[in-house]
Amino acid sequence: MDESMSENQSRGKETETSSSMGDFSVDAADIEDIPDSETIIEARDLDVYYGDERALNDVDIKIPEQQVTAIIGPSGCGKSTFLRAINRMNDLIDIARVTGELRFKGKDVYDENVDPVALRRRVGMVFQAPNPFPKSIYDNVAYGPRIQNDTDNLDERVERALRNAALWDEVKDRLEERGTDLSGGQQQRLCIARAIAVDPEVILMDEPASALDPVATSKIEDLIDELAKDYTVVIVTHNMQQAARISDKTAVFLTGGELVEYGDTNRIFENPRNKRVEDYISGKFG
């Protein structure tokens, strides 16, 4: 993880009394409740501001453990902001400010005693553009364990991470080659291997396949399905069919940073309750 992150951002405590987005009021019935015993991440009244601009608006959501949750919505709806709020990546943006609660396994991630670097080891992230380090394939995967001084059985752990990322068979004979020499799809799976080498519990993915061709995309989608057996996956995607294909739950954010509907993916795509959600997923809005 990036150790140079500035951690100077703190959570504001002020309470928003009302929303100026009257046309975007949320029907509480549209947000599925998840039993506490199955919840790994929970947001309550979560707001994120960039300066004066409100990017997330009173988001309430419970994300279930060891399932794939897709976050969809039009550009600028706050879906990436929400993802980055989960492991405090917004801390890196000076003007970002967070209010409300965001809990990981019941603990407030914005509590002053939480170490964001430690948090990000448990809540890893994979970005839109593959970003392997300019190091060997092996060193990319070993990077996390090494910076944690946790190098016991390192060869074994690197192999396991590469196997879990469905990359081992393609790179096992060339582990010393540079990660940046791999194809785009392989680089993305290398980044996933790097993320899971430190044994996280949650993997956040921000449009992980949007830069990949259809074959590489389908490999990533298959991989996400496999990862959900061991990890909780939260994925932001612009591709609604991808959300429909790979996720168990879908959260729909619409303009104004509001979570408008959340529930089982098959229900959202077959019978959404909110008319604006229906128009959005049908491609008639957004």
Added chain:
Amino acid sequence: MARERYQRQLDGLRSDVLDLATRVIERLEDAVDALETGNEALAREVIEGDAVINNRYLELEKACIDLLALQQPVAGDLRFITASFKIITDLERISDLAVNLGQYTLEGEASVFEDIELRHLGESARDLVVDAMDAYERHDAAACFDIAARDDDLDRACKDATDAVIRELLASRIDEEGSRAELERFMTDVSNLLLTIRDLERVGDHGVNIAARTLYMVEHDDSLIY
């Protein structure tokens, strides 16, 4: 409105399904009329016209498959297309049943037992289909339940008619002096009368199928399907 071409295709499918239904209902009316009046020319028209319905059905089936494959519909659009996909099959089969009625007309006398009110049964079955398609057009969920309930009445009327045919058959004295050819003709008429009653009952079942798919389309309620 975004996706205007897609929206035009959806509107076109809706209009084409309703048009197919109109043609099928007209053929059903003609078939019942031919049966009642013994109009063999009209019966032949019904039989020969089935090819047009079959071709139209295949065109609409392809239109549904194309929409599913190329537009990846979801939500209400998905329910509309899948419901339409099933409904056109029911319409095509109603047309096949109308062909059956036409064949019976050509083969003999539907009025072998005059007390059996085939026209009444035919109109009841037709009304179910008409009302089911009306519910489809107007997105009327309440009407779907009403159609399902009314089909029970048609089923009872068909069973009563079948029982009446059996009673008439038992009561009738086959003329011992009649020719073998007359006997065979009589048996064909009775057999076709029973098949007619069964086919009209099936038309009603297809009307209920249409209502069931319409209810799913309108309210995501599959209670009439299963």
